[in-house]
Amino acid sequence: MSSTALHVVGVGNAIVDVLAEADDAFLAAHSIPKGGMMLIDEAQARDIYGHMAPGVEVSGGSAANSVACIASLGGRAGFVGKVARDNLGDIFRHDLRALGVAFDTLPLDKGPGTARCLINVTPDAQRSMTTYLGSAGYVSPDDIDAAQIEAAAITFFEGYLFEQPVAREAFVKACRLAKAAGRMAALTLSDASCVDRQHEALVKFSGAHVDVLLANQREAETLFETDNLEEIIRRARALCPLTAVTMSEKGSILIPRDGDVVRVAAAVPTKLVDTTGAGDAYAAGLLYGLSLKLSLAKCGALGALAAAEVISHFGARPQASLKKLAVDAGILSGAGQP
Amino acid sequence: MSSTALHVVGVGNAIVDVLAEADDAFLAAHSIPKGGMMLIDEAQARDIYGHMAPGVEVSGGSAANSVACIASLGGRAGFVGKVARDNLGDIFRHDLRALGVAFDTLPLDKGPGTARCLINVTPDAQRSMTTYLGSAGYVSPDDIDAAQIEAAAITFFEGYLFEQPVAREAFVKACRLAKAAGRMAALTLSDASCVDRQHEALVKFSGAHVDVLLANQREAETLFETDNLEEIIRRARALCPLTAVTMSEKGSILIPRDGDVVRVAAAVPTKLVDTTGAGDAYAAGLLYGLSLKLSLAKCGALGALAAAEVISHFGARPQASLKKLAVDAGILSGAGQP
Numbered sequence: 089m090s091s092t093a094l095h096v097v098g099v100g101n102a103i104v105d106v107l108a109e110a111d112d113a114f115l116a117a118h119s120i121p122k123g124g125m126m127l128i129d130e131a132q133a134r135d136i137y138g139h140m141a142p143g144v145e146v147s148g149g150s151a152a153n154s155v156a157c158i159a160s161l162g163g164r165a166g167f168v169g170k171v172a173r174d175n176l177g178d179i180f181r182h183d184l185r186a187l188g189v190a191f192d193t194l195p196l197d198k199g200p201g202t203a204r205c206l207i208n209v210t211p212d213a214q215r216s217m218t219t220y221l222g223s224a225g226y227v228s229p230d231d232i233d234a235a236q237i238e239a240a241a242i243t244f245f246e247g248y249l250f251e252q253p254v255a256r257e258a259f260v261k262a263c264r265l266a267k268a269a270g271r272m273a274a275l276t277l278s279d280a281s282c283v284d285r286q287h288e289a290l291v292k293f294s295g296a297h298v299d300v301l302l303a304n305q306r307e308a309e310t311l312f313e314t315d316n317l318e319e320i321i322r323r324a325r326a327l328c329p330l331t332a333v334t335m336s337e338k339g340s341i342l343i344p345r346d347g348d349v350v351r352v353a354a355a356v357p358t359k360l361v362d363t364t365g366a367g368d369a370y371a372a373g374l375l376y377g378l379s380l381k382l383s384l385a386k387c388g389a390l391g392a393l394a395a396a397e398v399i400s401h402f403g404a405r406p407q408a409s410l411k412k413l414a415v416d417a418g419i420l421s422g423a424g425q426p
Numbered sequence: 427m428s429s430t431a432l433h434v435v436g437v438g439n440a441i442v443d444v445l446a447e448a449d450d451a452f453l454a455a456h457s458i459p460k461g462g463m464m465l466i467d468e469a470q471a472r473d474i475y476g477h478m479a480p481g482v483e484v485s486g487g488s489a490a491n492s493v494a495c496i497a498s499l500g501g502r503a504g505f506v507g508k509v510a511r512d513n514l515g516d517i518f519r520h521d522l523r524a525l526g527v528a529f530d531t532l533p534l535d536k537g538p539g540t541a542r543c544l545i546n547v548t549p550d551a552q553r554s555m556t557t558y559l560g561s562a563g564y565v566s567p568d569d570i571d572a573a574q575i576e577a578a579a580i581t582f583f584e585g586y587l588f589e590q591p592v593a594r595e596a597f598v599k600a601c602r603l604a605k606a607a608g609r610m611a612a613l614t615l616s617d618a619s620c621v622d623r624q625h626e627a628l629v630k631f632s633g634a635h636v637d638v639l640l641a642n643q644r645e646a647e648t649l650f651e652t653d654n655l656e657e658i659i660r661r662a663r664a665l666c667p668l669t670a671v672t673m674s675e676k677g678s679i680l681i682p683r684d685g686d687v688v689r690v691a692a693a694v695p696t697k698l699v700d701t702t703g704a705g706d707a708y709a710a711g712l713l714y715g716l717s718l719k720l721s722l723a724k725c726g727a728l729g730a731l732a733a734a735e736v737i738s739h740f741g742a743r744p745q746a747s748l749k750k751l752a753v754d755a756g757i758l759s760g761a762g763q764p
Contacts, residue, residue, distance in 0.1 A: 106517075108524075142494075142521040142743065145483035156480075175513035175539065179444075183480040186446075201513065405480065 093239035094190065095163040095379035096372075099232075099255075099262060100151025100246030101224040102169030102193075103203040104176045105404075107215075108143040110208035115216055120208060125217040125248075125279055128206075133220035136206050145176075146403055147183035148205055149224070150278055151246035153365050153404045157372030157394050159187040162411035162420070163379065166190035166240065168231055168258075172223040176202035193231050196223040207364075215364055225252040229261045237262050238269035241379035242300070244371070247278030247307075250286055250293070263297035272378065274300035276371050277307035284310050294327055300378065301328040302371050308333045317341075321349060330378075332388070334370050336363075340391065342374075342384045352388030355396035365404025369394035373410075382419075389419050431577035432528065433501040433717035434710075437570075437593075437600060438489025438584030439562040440507030440531075441541040442514045443742075445553075446481040448546035453554055458546060463555040463586075463617055466544075471558035474544050483514075484741060485521035486543055487562070488616060489584035491703050491742045495710030495732050497525040500749035500758070501717065504528035504578065506569055506596075510561040514540035531569050534561040545702075553702055557586075565593040570600045576607035579717035580638070582709070585616030588624055588631070601635035610716065612638035614709050615645035622648050632665055638716065639666040640709050646671045655679075659687060668716075670726070672708055674701075677730065680712075680722045690726030693734035703742025707732035711748075720757075727757050 115122055118136050128136065155165035167184055171177030173195045180202060184191045203224035208216045227249060237243050243266045249255045263273045275298045277283050283290060283303075290311060294301055301324070308331075309315045312323040324331035324343045331343040342350040370391035377387030393414055397406050414420040453460055456474050466474065493503035505522055509515030511533045518540060522529045541562035546554045565587060575581050581604045587593040601611045613636045615621050621628060621641075628649060632639055639662070646669075647653045650661040662669035662681045669681040680688040708729035715725030731752055735744050752758040 137520060140520075140524060142485065142524045143517070144741075145517060147480065179481070179483060182475060182478075186478060186480045403482075 093164070093241070094166045094236065095240070096155060096158050096242045096244055096375050097166040097168060097236060097240045098151035098155040098244045098246070099168040099227065099249065099259065101149045101203055101221065101248055102152065102171045102177070102180050103149040103205050103219065103224055104180055105146050105148035105205045105207055106137070106140070106143040107146065107207045107209060108141040110141060110210055112210060114139070115208060115210065120216045120218055122210070122216050123214045124281070125219060128218045128220050130200065130220060130222075132218070133204065133206065136218055140206060140208065145179065147180050148404055149246075150248060150276065150368050151244060152184060153368035154244065154372040154375070155189050156184065156187050156405045157369045157398070157410060158376050159189050160406040160410040161372065161376050161390070161394065161414060163376045166236060168193050168227065170196050170223045170226045170231065172196045172200065172202045174201050176204060177223070192233070193227070196226050199223060199226065213362065215362075225249070225255060227252070227255040227258050229254075229258045232258050232262045232265070234265050237265040238271065240271060242272045242274050242375050244274040244276070244375055247276055247282055247290070250290065251282060259293070260297065267297070272299040273297050274302065274375055276302040276367065277311060280306040280310045283307050287311070291327065299329050300375065301331045302367075302374070303331070303333055304367055305333060305335045332374055332391070334367060340370065340388055342388050344384065350384045350388060352385065352392055355389075355392040357396040357400040359400055361400055362402045363399050365398045366395040368404060369398040369406065386419055389417075390414060393417055393419065431502070431579070432504045432574065433578070434493060434496050434580045434582055434713050435504040435506060435574060435578045436489035436493040436582045436584070437506040437565065437587065437597065439487045439541055439559065439586055440490065440509045440515070440518050441487040441543050441557065441562055442518055443484050443486035443543045443545055444475070444478070444481040445484065445545045445547060446479040448479060448548055448554075450548060452477070453546060453548065458554045458556055460548070460554050461552045462619070463557060466556045466558050468538065468558060468560075470556070471542065471544065474556055478544060478546065483517065485518050486742055487584075488586060488614065488706050489582060490522060491706035492582065492710040492713070493527050494522065494525050494743045495707045495736070495748060496714050497527050498744045498748040499710065499714050499728070499732065499752060501714045504574060506531050506565065508534050508561045508564045508569065510534045510538065510540045512539050514542060515561070530571070531565070534564050537561060537564065551700065563587070563590040563593060565590070565596050567596045567599045570596050570603070572603050575600050575603040576609065578609060580610045580612050580713050582612040582614070582713055585614055585620055585628070588628065589620060597631070598635065605635070610637040611635050612640065612713055614640040614705065615649060618644040618648045621645050625649070629665070637667050638713065639669045640705075640712070641669070641671055642705055643671060643673045670712055670729070672705060678708065678726055680726050682722065688722045688726060690723065690730055693730040695734040695738040697738055699738055700740045701737050703736045704733040706742060707736040707744065724757055727755070728752060731755055731757065
């Protein structure tokens with residue numbers, strides 16, 4: 089790849105997170121599933137926000153968190169996602185660009201405001217997410233820049249966005265461009281209930297287009313319709329060239345279609361504060377490693393390292409330089425590394 | 427006072443803070459005075475924000491932080507300040523109302539957006555503030571609700587807003603209403619350079635209208651044009667019925683016109699993390715105590731307690747229940763207290 093082409097382009101929801109403290113009674117009163125992610129409409133968002141405690145606003149979004157981590161690893165990353173022309177859209181754009189991430193998707197001119205994820209944090213440190221998608225769901229094929237995708241080593245899609253029909257068309261367009269240019273397409277499944285709802289379409293899309301499939305254990309069990317690990321491995325190999333299944337503190341397994349399964353230990357965080365963003369960070373390490381053509385073991389270790397940093401503090405984006413951590417850990421070399 | 431009248435109404439800047447990490451070179455490159463507060467225009471705000479690191483957004487504003495503390499102390503508080511009709515305005519309003527603070531000032535319909543304070547935090551934990559006032563400076567006499575001011579024990583003004591001519595008219599209107607109703611007016615000086623610029627007008631306003639004057643040591647030295655404490659006490663007594671001077675870890679002194687000076691020890695925080703908002707929290711404790719007609723010693727202790735909580739964590743608004751802390755410390759009684 090050229091020295092200006094991107095390592096990874098992420099396509100996903102452009103979302104600002106609103107974090108506030110809540111108790112279980114609050115979740116029950118608003119029918120918010122604890123620990124899960126539920127899509128809500130604008131009226132529900134107004135109602136829930138209207139009753140929430142004072143909050144803190146910070147940029148989020150799954151694939152956006154991943155590209156933030158890739159930038160922190162020293163990689164060249166881009167993002168495709170739809171904000172509105174409002175303060176939250178400005179904040180989201182600023183926070184990505186400030187990390188050096190290329191983000192040039194035109195904002196939505198008319199229609200809903202920038203997406204927000206209302207995150208209620210209960211005293212047991214669980215985070216219950218309700219997402220008002222707003223403008224984020226309006227990613228369309230027109231937002232896919234052919235030259236950018238053709239030059240990037242990997243284009244990475246966020247499963248949350250797969251439920252939006254027009255965004256799914258954008259995924260397919262980008263996948264075709266990537267394949268024709270000899271590049272890779274990657275997909276994270278995002279959420280087990282999303283996998284459940286879109287099961288047939290996701291299997292078809294993954295089989296046809298996806299080179300690297302990322303899932304946590306529950307998402308993998310839902311997609312492959314079995315909780316037997318050997319069976320998951322067999323079915324993953326039949327579906328995609330490479331599948332990564334993360335299993336929290338038990339580490340992850342990488343399942344290449346042609347080759348042995350690689351087991352990756354979880355990296356131990358300095359302290360465990362907040363697991364939000366662990367999967368996004370793991371995806372970043374894995375994909376950046378793949379874009380550099382590192383061994384699968386190193387790709388997995390890079391994912392584990394990024395995840396360990398992100399869970400050691402509040403917030404889903406890294407606070408330390410992931411590149412420095414990876415160089416110190418001997419996974420990336422120093423100055424020579426892009 | 428009636429059981430629904432407010433203890434304290436704050437009149438101040440409606441501001442959302444944007445916090446990000448920076449180094450000294452960044453401050454120098456943008457001519458940002460370290461540790462200070464500088465007003466900037468929209469173009470400067472765009473330029474500085476465009477170069478800042480990824481940020482976190484959280485509601486701020488000096489008097490707004492104070493009324494947030496008063497609500498946490500168990501008091502009934504209101505706020506008068508001007509947001510715009512935008513996302514940041516919604517966030518600011520939500521965060522105050524979620525604390526139970528009455529906030530009904532109409533948003534600005536046309537003109538600049540909601541104010542933001544760009545706070546660059548250097549590795550030495552110093553915070554350098556640049557404030558784009560936006561809609562916040564548009565508080566006008568029309569925003570003063572006579573019935574609210576006449577019923578509230580204390581109306582409290584933020585010195586930062588004193589520089590806006592129309593806002594100053596609003597101050598004067600509110601002071602006259604408060605005085606005619608037998609209520610108190612309080613003013614915090616906010617910033618030594620602001621005191622320096624407005625010296626003559628501030629002395630005149632304080633002498634004519636202010637029952638309770640709050641200042642840190644540097645602001646007091648600037649207003650009274652002396653660094654001799656005995657002289658400050660003498661001049662404070664000549665100017666206002668009660669003056670409070672805060673001196674960081676050396677505590678504070680309360681100077682009544684008629685009566686002995688009361689020295690108040692600083693409360694020791696569980697840990698010292700971030701001094702932002704210490705003065706706002708002190709003002710809250712002092713004014714809430716005065717509204718309850720507690721002794722000066724107890725009013726000062728309540729201020730010190732609130733300040734100690736706020737400096738024990740990041741952010742200028744309390745995270746623990748100040749009422750519980752004050753009851754535990756024996757300063758407020760339990761259930762019987764309003």
